[in-house]
Amino acid sequence: MASTKVAPAQSDVAQKIAMYKSQFALRQFETRAYDLFLENYVKGTSHLSIGQEAIAAGVAAAMRPTDWTFATYRGHAHTLARGVPMTPVFAELMGRTNGLMAGKGGSMHLTSVEHGVMGSYAIIGAHLPIACGAAWSAQYRGTDQVAVAFFGDGSVNIGAFHEALNFAAVWKLPVIFFCENNLWMEYTRTSDVTAVVNPAADRASAYGLESIIIDGNDADEVYEVTSRAIARARAGDGPSMIEAKTYRHGGHSRADPGKYRPAEEIAEWMAKDPIPRYRLRLLESGVSESELLEIEAQVNAEVDDATEAAKAGGVPGEDLLMKDVWADGGAAWRN
Template sequence: MTTTTSHTGLDLEAKLELYRVQVALRQFETRAYDLFLENYVKGTSHLSLGQEAIAAGFAAAMRPDDYTFATYRGHAHTLARGVPMTPVLAELMGRTNGLMAGKGGSMHLTSVEHGVLGSYAVIGAHLPIACGAAWSAQYRGTEQVAVCFFGDGSTNIGAFHEALNLAAIWKLPVVFVCENNLWMEYTRTTEITAVPNPAADRASAYGLESIIVDGNDVDAVYEVATTAMARARAGGGPSMIEALTYRHGGHSRADPGKYRPEAEVAEWLARDPIPMYHARLLAEGATEAQLVEIEHSVAAEVEVATEEAKAGPTPGADLLMKDVWADGGSAWRN
């Protein structure tokens, strides 16, 4: 088993960008929650508060034409690939200036032009789909890599195992990333999983190395991501990375997360990836003013996105019957 923690490999400018992305994800998710409480965001949403380092670290290691496959907890992975805040927030609010004009919602964020090939809301389904994108890249010889994020709960469904086996036998350029936040919805993952590390302990069954990384340390995530992606690009096949992390809130917007012991929550809040990284950057030569400037500029960006999203029109009937088929329509008969 390899446990990776590293603080090396990036210059200060690159690390400030990693900080900016994490702060942006944090402030976006906080705003999304507030807008839910104000009834601007309808339906459900699953926030990545506390898990920002994984999205930020991987996105930084990806090429612009690489593919991201995310789950319903996908706001962070979508934004980290460079999708602007306004269309994401507007999508959550069901507006026509949303990323999918309001037709997908929080759980299905997709932006093909940014390589975000979708957020999938049925557990496990996107692992084989990511294999397909990787198969396509392999066949076309493009050296693109598919990165597939999923939660610890996904490791117990059949599609997980089918995908790992296929990726291994076809040596597909895919990186599987388990965001192990210790809780499968409302149940502790170790209570319903045969092994202590739900992804890493299964890797060897498919001939893969067991890799566990501190998912709250963006530098460590970046390093392990870079290694796995280089391997995939070079034809070395898939990797499985288990990133240990913790969600600060509940599973979804309706869940206060009260089933978790207070001491455990406190322990992980003390390991919040953003203050930790803030302290590290100061130690590595950044100034407090630089970091505050980043936080303020992100806050301003969130304000603008909020106003733009709120100003977006609600969709009309013209959108309802569009785009079932590639011809743009929905006719099933002549």
């Protein structure tokens, strides 16, 4: 099986610290989101990225503010990593008027166009062709914007994935297909229901793409490989697909304790937790413990403040219910 060897990380110290802060913030946000569920502040469902933060942080660091993210229903981390503040995301989870979409989208549909977060999509694979469309628009208008579409290992067996890959290759679109392979397709082991070992990478050659597999728990590696793919897309050399091996520490969604996973597997991946690993790397490279503690304290305070600010938001009412079905702002379908 082909795999791309990755050069050691070259990003500078300030950026590494920023990537650490981003990963730590994503972890603290998701942990708090889980607590808010237990306290019944957050209703419905939610899919946390705990354990997969290196991907969101590393990819976002490789993107320009004008680039586009297309996330899945496991999209809190990707949304925040593009710079969306915590308060409106917490508030959206809680269904408040100060939510990112005033409570009309919820956890699975986080969107912030001003940050280039062009939606989180809850139908598996649907956003892959949509990302192609954004990339086509950049290509047509002659901008050098790039679209990055995240998806899980479970998405590779749905038709839209294959349609999008072929389409992007044929039209040479500036789009990055980024597979977060966390080994589990909801409650089923992906390898039990997938014809190839590496769900995304082993399909790449079918679309004339390079097979790229990386350690998704290493933010530096994610950053480096994504940067290369983005540069290629900006240069007009077409799409790339990256498969990042990772693991979600919890279950698929709020309702799932994830007990179907063997204890040894969990232990193995907990030992590869991206955040302590990255922290240690920073310390070894000369960053001081006190600096990291200060960053962590800042993030924790931000999470606390954002939680309270979100809770203070209003409850949406009828005015929002009937708003924005149409571009004129309303919901009228007749005269």
